Amino acid sequence: MLLKDIIGQQAVKRELCHSVQEGKIPHALLLSGSAGVGKLPLALAFAQYVACKHRTDTDACGVCPTCLQYSKLQHPDLHFAFPIVKVDKGAEVCDDYLNDFREMVRSNPYCDPDDWTMAMGAEKKQSLIYEKESSEIQRKLSLKSFADGYKVMIVWQPEKMHIACANKLLKLLEEPPEMTLFLFVSEHPEQLLPTIISRLRPLPIPRLTDEEIVEALTRQGVVSNPQQAHDVARLAGGSYSSWA
Ligand SMILES: [Zn+2]
Known part of the structure; x- marks a missing residue:
């Protein structure tokens, strides 16, 4: 995912790029905001920007082998933790659902939690990041890059x-291995433990403006005329997913 493909959020993109150029990449960021503002796309694009060896001041190159692996969400140094519903027998950690997760995010980076429970075929069941995932996270981050x-x-x-x-993650967040970047992406940061929050640098992601939504709808050709784009944007309330 490239930064240029993300709707709006110019100030956030500038701040993220600046942290890389200054050599001040935080070890743990909390991207928080409402549904449909682009938190997950921003996390993915920032991770790619950090990894790309041919980045410019404003974006990753998009064509190097690293970028190509990131665009498929399949770079060996890119890891995910997300809530799961144990629908398959024997499946109990995120890696058991990783292909489905990648497919959903690749087809719609602006996906929301409901899209994911539907993709798992687990409507109305509660999804969780289980205790066992903490060992997985520790194991993956202790590997050599x-x-x-x-x-x-x-x-x-x-x-x-x-x-x-x-x-179990507290210590890892407190003293992460060298060259580790945690990107927490949350719609409900108020539900996180204070001990977790205190170890993350906050990065609030604002709602999109109507103009940004109009521009995105028009660019992607999902509306037939400018008036329709304005009508949709007014109803969207700053979210790119709620109009769909
Ligand atoms: Zn690149």
């Missing part, structure tokens, strides 16, 4: 983390 760069752990919906999992 494959590409001699940052190891990235994107934690989507950390508010759904079991308390035992959250407690």
Whole structure:
């Protein structure tokens, strides 16, 4: 995912790029905001920007082998933790659902938690990041980086983390291995443990403006005329997913 493909959020993009150029990449960020503002796309694009060796001041190159692996969400230093419903027998950690997750995010980076429970075929069941995931996260981040760069752990919906999992991550967040980047992506940061929040640098993602939504709808050709784009944007309330 490239930064240029993300709707609006120019100030956030500038701040993220600046942190890389200044050599001040935080070890743990909390991207928080309402549904449909682009939190997950921003996390993915920032991770790619950090990893790309041919980045410019404003974006990753998009064509190097690293970027191509990131665009498929298949770079060996890119890891994910997200809530799951144990629908398959024997499946109990995120990696058991990783192909489905990648497919959903690739087809719609602006996906929301409901899209994911539907993709798992688990409507109305509660999804969780189970305690066992903390060992997976520790194991993945203790591996040597494959590409001699940052190891990235994107934690989507950390508010759904079991308390035992959250407690086991505290030390890792306090003293992460070298070249580790945690990106927590949350719609409900108020539900996170204060001990977790205090270890993350906050990055609030604002709602999109109507103009940004109009521009995106028009560029992607999903509306037939400008008036329709304005009508949709007014109803969307700053969210790119709620109009769909
Ligand atoms: Zn690149």
